[in-house]
Amino acid sequence: xxxxxxxxxxxxxxxxxxxxxxTSDNNNIDNASLDTTSKTSSALNTPIxxxxxxxxxxxxxxxxxxxxxxxxxxxxIGKTKKLKSVNLQQVLKTVPQSRLPAExxxxxxxxxxxxxxxxxARGQSFPxxxxxxxxxxxxxxxxxxxxxxxxxxxxxxxxxQEHDLIVIPFGGGTxxxxxxxxxxxxxxxxxxxxSQMDRLIDLDDESQIATFGAGTQGPAVExxxxxxxxxxxxxxxxxxxxxxxxxxxxxxxxxxSLGYGRIEQMFAGGTLVTPQGVLNIADIPxxxxxxxxxxMMMGTEGRAGIFTEVKMRVQPQPEEELFKVAFLPNxxxxxxxxxxxxxxxxxxxxxxxxxxxxxxAHLHLGTTPSQFLAISTYLKARGLSSDKxxxxxxFSGDKAQNKLAVTQFNKLLKQHGSVTGKITNIMGSVxxxxxxxxxxxxxxxxxxxxMVDTFETATNWNRIDEQMxxxxxxxxxxxxxxxxxxxxxxxxxxxxxxxxxxxTTYFFRAAKDxxxxxxxxxxxxxxxxxSLANGKATISHQHGVGRDHAPYLVAEKGKLGLQVTxxxxxxxxxEQRMNPGVLLEDEKTN
Numbered sequence: 085x086x087x088x089x090x091x092x093x094x095x096x097x098x099x100x101x102x103x104x105x106x107t108s109d110n111n112n113i114d115n116a117s118l119d120t121t122s123k124t125s126s127a128l129n130t131p132i133x134x135x136x137x138x139x140x141x142x143x144x145x146x147x148x149x150x151x152x153x154x155x156x157x158x159x160x161i162g163k164t165k166k167l168k169s170v171n172l173q174q175v176l177k178t179v180p181q182s183r184l185p186a187e188x189x190x191x192x193x194x195x196x197x198x199x200x201x202x203x204x205a206r207g208q209s210f211p212x213x214x215x216x217x218x219x220x221x222x223x224x225x226x227x228x229x230x231x232x233x234x235x236x237x238x239x240x241x242x243x244x245q246e247h248d249l250i251v252i253p254f255g256g257g258t259x260x261x262x263x264x265x266x267x268x269x270x271x272x273x274x275x276x277x278x279s280q281m282d283r284l285i286d287l288d289d290e291s292q293i294a295t296f297g298a299g300t301q302g303p304a305v306e307x308x309x310x311x312x313x314x315x316x317x318x319x320x321x322x323x324x325x326x327x328x329x330x331x332x333x334x335x336x337x338x339x340x341s342l343g344y345g346r347i348e349q350m351f352a353g354g355t356l357v358t359p360q361g362v363l364n365i366a367d368i369p370x371x372x373x374x375x376x377x378x379x380m381m382m383g384t385e386g387r388a389g390i391f392t393e394v395k396m397r398v399q400p401q402p403e404e405e406l407f408k409v410a411f412l413p414n415x416x417x418x419x420x421x422x423x424x425x426x427x428x429x430x431x432x433x434x435x436x437x438x439x440x441x442x443x444x445a446h447l448h449l450g451t452t453p454s455q456f457l458a459i460s461t462y463l464k465a466r467g468l469s470s471d472k473x474x475x476x477x478x479f480s481g482d483k484a485q486n487k488l489a490v491t492q493f494n495k496l497l498k499q500h501g502s503v504t505g506k507i508t509n510i511m512g513s514v515x516x517x518x519x520x521x522x523x524x525x526x527x528x529x530x531x532x533x534x535m536v537d538t539f540e541t542a543t544n545w546n547r548i549d550e551q552m553x554x555x556x557x558x559x560x561x562x563x564x565x566x567x568x569x570x571x572x573x574x575x576x577x578x579x580x581x582x583x584x585x586x587x588t589t590y591f592f593r594a595a596k597d598x599x600x601x602x603x604x605x606x607x608x609x610x611x612x613x614x615s616l617a618n619g620k621a622t623i624s625h626q627h628g629v630g631r632d633h634a635p636y637l638v639a640e641k642g643k644l645g646l647q648v649t650x651x652x653x654x655x656x657x658x659e660q661r662m663n664p665g666v667l668l669e670d671e672k673t674n
Contacts, residue, residue, distance in 0.1 A: 412502050
């Protein structure tokens with residue numbers, strides 16, 4: 085393994101005595117916890133060399149799939165066979181010589197080390213996993229910069245313009261839709277990784293505005309705020325590694341957005357460095373002075389520039405936080421509970437409703453055999469059938485607020501025939517303690533030849549059932565011409581008075597090799613995206629557009645909407661230097 089150039093600021097951390105070379109495989113044990121309230125000795129980001137180079141997350145964390153869970157999936161898709169995986173040394177041999185000019189490589193903040201470039205070449209999309217395990221990365225960035233200030237980023241963009249470079253902003257590397265992948269082309273590629281800009285810079289107690297470096301990862305955000313008695317409360321499933329700047333650039337949504345708000349409610353303003361100069365977005369609480377620059381720059385996915393400092397609306401730590409699970413007789417009953425709860429303003433922090441297939445899958449995948457037996461027996465004794473659905477819900481606030489909200493919500497649950505209690509709340513505990521570990525299942529399933537991916541959308545309440553049926557049927561039948569089965573299930577993950585989001589997970593078998601498996605995924609992905617491209621649902625509620633969704637964006641935005649977006653981005657980046665091909669398919673490529 086190549087020796088990593090020292091790019092991460094040193095600070096007291098957990099024991100890292102295990103050889104880094106061992107991180108290329110998934111032979112780890114479930115020996116670490118991810119907790120939104122845990123105190124750490126350092127609030128710094130997780131250095132990228134402590135993460136898997138060919139998969140998700142920290143090398144010290146793994147999540148096993150239960151035997152009865154794997155058996156359930158295989159009962160749907162058939163027997164599976166694991167794909168072969170290359171090792172790190174094999175891939176490092178394919179990294180070409182950098183094309184960056186000396187004026188950049190001579191900078192202390194720029195690395196052309198092969199492993200550094202490899203670790204910033206791919207994200208977490210399915211094609212990325214195929215590339216990382218199959219060894220065909222195709223393209224690597226020519227160098228990776230680690231700026232420590234807004235001035236550093238300004239200098240880097242000036243040099244990029246002078247030397248005609250492509251620039252890719254890099255937050256936590258967690259994109260699942262191709263935001264950070266360099267493309268083939270004549271222009272050298274500079275990836276700008278924001279990991280060293282990970283500090284709480286200022287805290288305005290009176291206005292409850294916290295200013296952070298945009299490269300701060302979720303745990304580092306909350307750890308630094310907790311020292312002052314505050315919380316941001318933005319918890320996407322990628323929270324462990326994803327960053328503030330990435331959340332803003334992709335219009336992220338957290339698991340508890342019902343209580344804390346989506347990222348657009350949290351982002352108050354900040355600094356965006358563009359090829360045309362620095363754009364300072366004022367953190368004014370409200371304004372009628374023309375178009376909102378704050379809203380305009382959110383969701384630009386690195387095409388407008390790079391966020392360096394961001395001002396976030398924070399709130400005091402809650403006195404109490406509760407997570408519970410109820411089971412309801414069927415989907416209609418569960419959906420009615422969600423809609424009535426949000427439209428009647430019951431104070432919850434989250435609502436998540438799994439359909440019947442997902443409910444069964446979570447009971448298998450999220451429990452031990454004894455827990456599974458206890459819960460299943462209890463639910464059957466209470467009269468629930470295979471149509472039952474699982475509702476995960478949460479409260480966050482002071483005890484008096486929560487007591488009122490619990491009373492109101494319990495009344496609503498009872499009206500719709502719910503089953504609750506200590507036994508059902510086992511699943512609430514499973515969710516709360518494992519909420520950020522579920523992405524680790526992907527690696528475990530991969531090792532069993534089970535391929536998994538997700539897609540999501542949002543639509544109005546009057547279209548929820550129709551849209552869910554379209555999504556699931558599209559992916560289930562997408563490999564019918566090959567005689568292959570696809571297992572799919574869906575949950576409502578975020579609710580609004582107007583409608584809700586739908587999040588579908590699907591499983592399929594690995595093919596004989598990586599290339600054929602990728603072709604299977606492409607067929608499923610096209611079917612899934614086509615089911616959303618109807619003008620009545622969004623192509624993405626929380627993952628962003630990236631490269632994977634860009635061809636389908638016109639159905640949602642319209643041709644004129646795309647032109648307006650294109651013209652706005654071009655005014656800030658006239659040479660299409662910033663992340664070309666992401667968000668919009670450009671007429672001029674790299």
